[in-house]
Amino acid sequence: MKNCFIICLAVILLVTLNGCWNRRELDAISIVTAVGIDKSKTEEKIQTTFQIMKPSALKTSGSSSSGEQKGVWTLSSTGYTIFDATRNATMQTDRKLFFSENKVIVIGEEVAKSGIAPFLDFFLRDPEPRRLSWLLIAKGEASDIIKAKHEQENIPAKAIRGMIKASGATSTAVQVNLNDFAKCLSTPGVDPVACRIELIGDGKQSDKKMCVTGAAVFKKDKLVGWLDRPETRGLNWVLGKVGSGIIVVKSPKEENKDVALEIIRAGSKITPEIRDGKITITVEIHEEGNLAEQMSNVQLTNVETFKELEKRKAQVIKNEINAVLDKAQKEWGTDIFGFGEAIHRKYPKEWKELKGKWREEFPKVDIQVKVDAKLRTAGVSTAPSKVR
Amino acid sequence: MLEDGKISNLQFICIFVLSRLMLTMTYLSYFKAPPFNQDLWLSALLSAPMHILFMLPAYFLAQRLRNMTAVQSAEVILGPAGKLVSALFVWFFIHRTAIILREFGEFFTSILYPETPILVFIGLTALFAAYAVKNGIETICRVAQIALPVILFSVLLIMALLVKNFDLRCVLPVLEDGIAPVIYGAFVIAARTGMILGIPMLLPYINIPGKLKNYLIIGFFVLSFYFCIIVLLTAGIFGIEQSKIIDFPFFYAVQLISVGDFLERIDVLFVAIWISGMFVHASTHYYLAVLGTAQLLKLKDYRPIVPALGIIIVNLSILQSENIVVFNKFLSYKVYTWYVLLFMVILPSFLLLVAVIRKKGADSR
Numbered sequence: 100m101k102n103c104f105i106i107c108l109a110v111i112l113l114v115t116l117n118g119c120w121n122r123r124e125l126d127a128i129s130i131v132t133a134v135g136i137d138k139s140k141t142e143e144k145i146q147t148t149f150q151i152m153k154p155s156a157l158k159t160s161g162s163s164s165s166g167e168q169k170g171v172w173t174l175s176s177t178g179y180t181i182f183d184a185t186r187n188a189t190m191q192t193d194r195k196l197f198f199s200e201n202k203v204i205v206i207g208e209e210v211a212k213s214g215i216a217p218f219l220d221f222f223l224r225d226p227e228p229r230r231l232s233w234l235l236i237a238k239g240e241a242s243d244i245i246k247a248k249h250e251q252e253n254i255p256a257k258a259i260r261g262m263i264k265a266s267g268a269t270s271t272a273v274q275v276n277l278n279d280f281a282k283c284l285s286t287p288g289v290d291p292v293a294c295r296i297e298l299i300g301d302g303k304q305s306d307k308k309m310c311v312t313g314a315a316v317f318k319k320d321k322l323v324g325w326l327d328r329p330e331t332r333g334l335n336w337v338l339g340k341v342g343s344g345i346i347v348v349k350s351p352k353e354e355n356k357d358v359a360l361e362i363i364r365a366g367s368k369i370t371p372e373i374r375d376g377k378i379t380i381t382v383e384i385h386e387e388g389n390l391a392e393q394m395s396n397v398q399l400t401n402v403e404t405f406k407e408l409e410k411r412k413a414q415v416i417k418n419e420i421n422a423v424l425d426k427a428q429k430e431w432g433t434d435i436f437g438f439g440e441a442i443h444r445k446y447p448k449e450w451k452e453l454k455g456k457w458r459e460e461f462p463k464v465d466i467q468v469k470v471d472a473k474l475r476t477a478g479v480s481t482a483p484s485k486v487r
Numbered sequence: 488m489l490e491d492g493k494i495s496n497l498q499f500i501c502i503f504v505l506s507r508l509m510l511t512m513t514y515l516s517y518f519k520a521p522p523f524n525q526d527l528w529l530s531a532l533l534s535a536p537m538h539i540l541f542m543l544p545a546y547f548l549a550q551r552l553r554n555m556t557a558v559q560s561a562e563v564i565l566g567p568a569g570k571l572v573s574a575l576f577v578w579f580f581i582h583r584t585a586i587i588l589r590e591f592g593e594f595f596t597s598i599l600y601p602e603t604p605i606l607v608f609i610g611l612t613a614l615f616a617a618y619a620v621k622n623g624i625e626t627i628c629r630v631a632q633i634a635l636p637v638i639l640f641s642v643l644l645i646m647a648l649l650v651k652n653f654d655l656r657c658v659l660p661v662l663e664d665g666i667a668p669v670i671y672g673a674f675v676i677a678a679r680t681g682m683i684l685g686i687p688m689l690l691p692y693i694n695i696p697g698k699l700k701n702y703l704i705i706g707f708f709v710l711s712f713y714f715c716i717i718v719l720l721t722a723g724i725f726g727i728e729q730s731k732i733i734d735f736p737f738f739y740a741v742q743l744i745s746v747g748d749f750l751e752r753i754d755v756l757f758v759a760i761w762i763s764g765m766f767v768h769a770s771t772h773y774y775l776a777v778l779g780t781a782q783l784l785k786l787k788d789y790r791p792i793v794p795a796l797g798i799i800i801v802n803l804s805i806l807q808s809e810n811i812v813v814f815n816k817f818l819s820y821k822v823y824t825w826y827v828l829l830f831m832v833i834l835p836s837f838l839l840l841v842a843v844i845r846k847k848g849a850d851s852r
Contacts, residue, residue, distance in 0.1 A: 226597065226598045226599070226601065229742060229743075230739065230742070230743060231742075231743060231745055278724070278725065278729075278743065281725075281729055282725060282726040282728075282729055285726065285728035285729055285732075286726050286727075286728055443660065444656065444659040444660050445659075445660070447660040447663040
């Protein structure tokens with residue numbers, strides 16, 4: 100009797116528990132690889148653009164016959180909120196959108212200017228999207244970015260992801276994911292930045308190429324301006340996020356020729372100081388690099404010229420930092436460097452008063468930049484090949 | 488005796504640490520309680536001495552009446568009126584089991600299976616826990632002994648995998664608002680260890696009860712060390728402000744693991760490990776509820792009431808709050824701390840006091 104009961108129970112369990120309740124097969128979901136968010140031009144709604152993977156197009160690996168076929172499908176839908184628009188998209192897709200594989204969120208310029216926080220709530224609240232998705236701000240419409248093609252990658256979102264990762268080679272873009280952005284947004288004493296993406300090239304819209312460069316600067320959650328490439332590296336110097344890159348300086352003995360110096364490693368130290376109510380912040384940069392290339396034909400590998408190159412390199416770094424400090428302090432009054440957090444860490448008591456008015460105080464803060472740039476090696480050849 | 492099994496000190500401490508750690512790993516509500524800032528890791532460290540403080544009344548009560556559980560000793564100490572206190576103890580374990588099951592269910596329904604009714608998770612867990620309870624405390628202890636090392640190791644592994652996302656500067660400034668909120672924080676953390684009441688419940692079944700003290704103290708320090716790791720990791724990755732908002736921060740931290748583009752999405756693997764821990768957590772409390780009820784009603788065997796109590800617990804766990812907002816309000820530090828303290832510290836202190844005055848039980852010295 101007892102054995103019979105156990106066998107019956109086992110059979111019932113076997114039949115009913117062989118899958119999850121929320122089971123979704125691959126052919127019943129639309130895997131979203133990138134999302135773009137814009138304001139709808141025709142009505143007072145949000146327009147979302149989705150880049151959806153086409154598994155059938157990706158199956159043919161190696162064969163060039165389907166090379167013309169796009170690996171993704173893009174579609175737009177509108178709604179009053181993001182989630183509303185997402186669900187409205189199912190009217191076109193025949194499948195529910197699936198966000199766990201989403202790697203890229205692109206926000207249109209107009210939306211970013213109006214305040215980005217309400218648009219991120221869905222991505223932070225819903226359990227499906229991951230906080231590791233990269234956050235990018237489009238110069239112009241986000242839908243254009245989502246619809247753009249990429250020659251090398253079948254899935255353009257993968258290309259965007261790759262470009263963000265590759266930006267470490269120049270350090271002229273910021274690498275910000277959803278989690279970093281949300282963290283900056285809710286921490287007092289630091290304003291967020293996000294990566295900038297734009298379409299470059301002339302001609303037809305479909306011929307334009309995506310380009311990940313620079314940074315979008317926010318005040319609270321509103322976009323206030325853009326940083327160009329050197330300014331972005333200036334920001335990265337202060338944040339200690341410069342990985343690699345090339346610094347071009349004029350050759351010491353031939354002033355019209357350029358010398359390229361490669362950055363090997365860099366670090367920064369932010370030291371705030373409050374004396375008699377006056378705030379001074381010292382930013383120290385330590386950089387090490389190599390002499391990587393010279394266009395001039397003079398021998399640079401001697402003690403004096405190396406010293407001179409180091410001096411010039413330090414000056415370039417200083418200029419980059421000063422450019423971004425100037426813009427952040429004078430033009431926008433937004434603390435993207437986290438100086439407020441640095442003060443909080445060192446002077447918790449004083450910060451209690453400063454916290455509320457930090458954005459007004461920040462432009463008045465005196466910031467000292469000290470750069471210590473070193474050259475270590477000079478590559479394989481010690482001198483340029485003499486042209487005879 | 489109702490229970491013939493004997494457990495060792497090590498097994499007891501395994502259940503103890505495991506059930507306490509599981510609650511932290513899933514819910515991690517400390518960010519929503521004082522000190523509300525980056526000093527929380529200090530609170531986590533200070534929770535060890537606070538635990539020892541809270542443990543004292545229950546521990547001395549247990550040592551005084553070594554061969555009786557808390558439910559039985561209340562009657563011996565207070566006479567017939569003791570039945571009321573015993574009933575309160577039993578209620579505490581029933582309610583705790585209901586809370587644990589509900590937490591477990593909420594975790595699954597809000598993160599992994601949003602469309603599945605919560606009853607499925609609560610019912611299934613209760614079903615398996617009932618089976619474990621039927622087999623006695625020794626079985627539960629064995630599972631704990633296997634699961635605990637795995638879980639302790641997995642937390643360290645998570646730490647190693649997340650270390651590159653981790654911003655150590657999150658601990659500064661230290662003691663921003665002074666030491667008082669930090670101590671209050673430690674108080675809140677320690678007050679959630681309702682398992683302390685498990686000491687007088689399980690001491691009669693421990694083979695060498697005299698040595699339990701040392702094991703408990705080691706257990707508390709292991710716990711506070713792990714609390715500290717979990718709190719630091721979460722705060723370092725999400726920042727203090729975000730950690731306060733996120734409902735299951737440690738789980739989300741595991742979701743962020745991404746090593747070299749291939750070691751990703753191991754969160755589901757950890758859910759599998761957590762299930763084993765949650766299972767021990769739930770079945771321990773379930774067992775104590777069943778044992779207490781049987782002793783309260785002076786039954787010869789506790790096994791027949793396992794299904795009956797299970798049905799009560801499952802219903803209670805669903806009916807106790809209509810949604811997660813109400814549930815979280817009850818679990819907030821302002822309510823739940825005092826609720827647990829009433830059963831965990833105040834009632835045992837009262838019993839101990841009366842026992843000393845009425846000279847009941849053997850002096851442990």
